[in-house]
Amino acid sequence: MQPPDPLEEWESPPFEPTVRGGLVYARGAADNKGNHFAALKAAEHWFRAGRPPVNLRYLIEGEEEISGVSLPRYIRANAERLATDYVLVWDGGFASDGVPSLTSALRGIVYTEIHATGAGTDLHSGGFGGAAPNPLNTLARILGELKDRDGHITVPGFYDGVIPPTEEEKAGWPRGPEYEATVKKIMQSDVFEGEAEYELAERLGARPTLDVNGFLGGFTEEGSKTVIARQAMAKVSMRLVPGQDPARIFDTFAEYVSELSTPGVKVEVRDLGSAPPVVCGIDHPAARAAADAFEKAFNKRAQPRRMGGSIPVAIDFQEALGAPMVISGLGQPGSGAHSPHECFSLDHFHRGIEMLVHFMDGLRTG
Amino acid sequence: MQPPDPLEEWESPPFEPTVRGGLVYARGAADNKGNHFAALKAAEHWFRAGRPPVNLRYLIEGEEEISGVSLPRYIRANAERLATDYVLVWDGGFASDGVPSLTSALRGIVYTEIHATGAGTDLHSGGFGGAAPNPLNTLARILGELKDRDGHITVPGFYDGVIPPTEEEKAGWPRGPEYEATVKKIMQSDVFEGEAEYELAERLGARPTLDVNGFLGGFTEEGSKTVIARQAMAKVSMRLVPGQDPARIFDTFAEYVSELSTPGVKVEVRDLGSAPPVVCGIDHPAARAAADAFEKAFNKRAQPRRMGGSIPVAIDFQEALGAPMVISGLGQPGSGAHSPHECFSLDHFHRGIEMLVHFMDGLRTG
Numbered sequence: 194m195q196p197p198d199p200l201e202e203w204e205s206p207p208f209e210p211t212v213r214g215g216l217v218y219a220r221g222a223a224d225n226k227g228n229h230f231a232a233l234k235a236a237e238h239w240f241r242a243g244r245p246p247v248n249l250r251y252l253i254e255g256e257e258e259i260s261g262v263s264l265p266r267y268i269r270a271n272a273e274r275l276a277t278d279y280v281l282v283w284d285g286g287f288a289s290d291g292v293p294s295l296t297s298a299l300r301g302i303v304y305t306e307i308h309a310t311g312a313g314t315d316l317h318s319g320g321f322g323g324a325a326p327n328p329l330n331t332l333a334r335i336l337g338e339l340k341d342r343d344g345h346i347t348v349p350g351f352y353d354g355v356i357p358p359t360e361e362e363k364a365g366w367p368r369g370p371e372y373e374a375t376v377k378k379i380m381q382s383d384v385f386e387g388e389a390e391y392e393l394a395e396r397l398g399a400r401p402t403l404d405v406n407g408f409l410g411g412f413t414e415e416g417s418k419t420v421i422a423r424q425a426m427a428k429v430s431m432r433l434v435p436g437q438d439p440a441r442i443f444d445t446f447a448e449y450v451s452e453l454s455t456p457g458v459k460v461e462v463r464d465l466g467s468a469p470p471v472v473c474g475i476d477h478p479a480a481r482a483a484a485d486a487f488e489k490a491f492n493k494r495a496q497p498r499r500m501g502g503s504i505p506v507a508i509d510f511q512e513a514l515g516a517p518m519v520i521s522g523l524g525q526p527g528s529g530a531h532s533p534h535e536c537f538s539l540d541h542f543h544r545g546i547e548m549l550v551h552f553m554d555g556l557r558t559g
Numbered sequence: 560m561q562p563p564d565p566l567e568e569w570e571s572p573p574f575e576p577t578v579r580g581g582l583v584y585a586r587g588a589a590d591n592k593g594n595h596f597a598a599l600k601a602a603e604h605w606f607r608a609g610r611p612p613v614n615l616r617y618l619i620e621g622e623e624e625i626s627g628v629s630l631p632r633y634i635r636a637n638a639e640r641l642a643t644d645y646v647l648v649w650d651g652g653f654a655s656d657g658v659p660s661l662t663s664a665l666r667g668i669v670y671t672e673i674h675a676t677g678a679g680t681d682l683h684s685g686g687f688g689g690a691a692p693n694p695l696n697t698l699a700r701i702l703g704e705l706k707d708r709d710g711h712i713t714v715p716g717f718y719d720g721v722i723p724p725t726e727e728e729k730a731g732w733p734r735g736p737e738y739e740a741t742v743k744k745i746m747q748s749d750v751f752e753g754e755a756e757y758e759l760a761e762r763l764g765a766r767p768t769l770d771v772n773g774f775l776g777g778f779t780e781e782g783s784k785t786v787i788a789r790q791a792m793a794k795v796s797m798r799l800v801p802g803q804d805p806a807r808i809f810d811t812f813a814e815y816v817s818e819l820s821t822p823g824v825k826v827e828v829r830d831l832g833s834a835p836p837v838v839c840g841i842d843h844p845a846a847r848a849a850a851d852a853f854e855k856a857f858n859k860r861a862q863p864r865r866m867g868g869s870i871p872v873a874i875d876f877q878e879a880l881g882a883p884m885v886i887s888g889l890g891q892p893g894s895g896a897h898s899p900h901e902c903f904s905l906d907h908f909h910r911g912i913e914m915l916v917h918f919m920d921g922l923r924t925g
Contacts, residue, residue, distance in 0.1 A: 313747025381679025
């Protein structure tokens with residue numbers, strides 16, 4: 194779970210769940226306690242009625258937001274004991290209002306930190322400007338050159354091997370003015386950026402990305418200081434899609450970044466962590482059971498999609514257990530995971546219990 | 560005077576002057592108490608011998624480093640009372656070891672702050688990367704595009720009107736391996752950056768510059784956070800040379816920066832302050848008297864130069880009093896003004912008193 198900051202932006206205390214307009218507001222309500230609790234209630238239903246139609250094993254962990262290693266280690270160490278027919282990764286939510294979603298693939302990630310160093314000491318921009326290497330100018334130039342104006346990433350070979358979604362896969366994807374309006378509302382932006390030749394859902398889930406997540410250098414207090422700082426840093430992450438290998442991407446990226454430097458500025462690229470992209474598909478019995486169960490509970494066919502985020506543990510399930518995987522969840526669009534407006538729909542919660550009851554039954558017959 | 564931070568880098572306490580190897584180490588020793596004290600001792604010499612050969616008026620202020628307005632206001636309000644034949648701005652020092660310098664011009668400055676804003680809220684880079692406007696990527700791109708790889712500034716019309724130094728002016732400028740080695744040693748860098756077609760002294764004093772002095776945005780703590788931040792900022796200053804007007808440069812710069820933005824990122828450029836470039840020349844009686852006095856005390860002809868820094872009050876002296884101006888000082892190269900190694904040469908101090916005694920005499924006969 195993420196910390197509740199900034200506290201002053203919460204309308205009600207983050208750890209006192211409060212219902213407003215059919216939504217429970219609380220840190221962790223959507224990401225991920227609402228999902229978990231519905232899953233427990235669905236099991237409870239079956240136990241009260243006798244026993245569940247299939248064997249169930251729940252793995253609930255609290256380390257995801259700090260890149261915890263316990264669950265992956267546990268899964269890999271106990272693969273034999275955990276052997277199963279299907280895995281449900283119950284994380285995520287609806288991409289459009291009222292329409293459940295089923296994830297066919299997750300993006301991977303490479304997260305890097307770049308350190309640029311110029312002279313051996315901070316310098317006065319009056320005395321040395323014009324000849325002193327400026328690591329801030331250079332680092333900005335490097336970051337600016339990593340994408341062109343149309344959002345294409347310039348790292349050599351970056352797109353090599355990318356497996357695009359099939360036309361069949363794309364057919365069911367959310368699109369149209371309503372979907373775009375929903376995304377704009379969540380983003381609080383009137384404009385989308387990036388590769389105009391790809392539709393929105395593809396850009397958000399099936400195209401690799403490159404984003405600067407942070408940068409810091411020199412004098413950043415109020416007012417002016419005429420300093421040429423000796424060092425600067427930036428954090429840059431790339432989302433990867435099926436067909437891209439994190440290790441290869443990191444190496445190419447690090448080499449390219451160094452090449453983009455200017456005389457007198459040394460550049461060091463650090464690897465802060467990575468996760469490979471995951472393909473789980475939605476054309477297997479468990480996915481079909483989930484789609485049927487969603488339809489019964491929400492009166493809507495589930496929308497297939499590729500999810501833009503990463504769920505690092507998914508690759509551990511896939512590699513250690515080898516069972517078909519369903520990745521889905523109950524959060525409504527705009528549930529505000531990680532934000533001071535996090536909330537979870539009570540309607541989704543109740544229908545979600547129903548969906549899970551049907552799902553368990555479907556797995557027996559499927 | 561600048562604050563003494565970082566304290567831990569001082570070998571002796573910054574406010575307990577300590578002599579090591581013929582140098583007095585203390586905050587403010589070189590910038591500017593050494594100069595001031597030598598000037599007082601020179602006056603004392605003349606008063607002990609009877610009276611100074613010319614009338615003297617000392618204006619010593621402590622606001623320069625905080626862009627104080629008191630001295631400029633005082634000068635302009637009392638121009639008539641302050642009427643004088645010559646002005647000595649006793650700030651600065653030697654450009655090369657053992658060789659005094661006389662400043663023919665000072666660079667001006669325009670100091671700006673750029674704020675870039677994307678979406679209305681911080682976003683998750685997994686869920687929105689690929690379509691969310693990223694103000695960090697955009698601001699980096701803007702900063703990177705302000706100069707080309709050879710150090711030429713790309714702001715339209717930026718160099719219009721620049722008055723280059725004459726061949727005669729450049730003839731006496733410091734150059735050669737020894738001078739370059741001195742500058743490299745002070746900079747603690749083996750490489751010079753910038754316009755290779757101009758010699759070092761010209762780049763450091765007579766060419767306009769553009770430097771990013773600071774930037775900040777997004778997540779900058781330890782580790783990784785996959786955020787697309789909603790805003791970022793940078794501080795950018797430009798040093799101007801004779802022929803460039805700060806107001807015109809600011810307007811063109813602000814417009815150009817806005818044009819360089821990408822869809823969805825709003826850019827605001829603020830003016831944090833400016834000072835026009837100043838030309839004082841070294842071909843007037845006071846400058847010649849200073850050169851003669853330096854030669855007598857240091858056994859070296861003073862090197863003419865243009866100074867890369869700005870002394871904002873110089874323009875007030877020039878405009879309010881209209882008297883020929885001498886800009887020079889006693890600090891040795893590497894005196895470390897503003898740094899935790901600030902020191903002032905005792906040899907320069909003693910010879911400096913002698914120089915000033917001669918200078919006062921020279922003003923009488925000159």
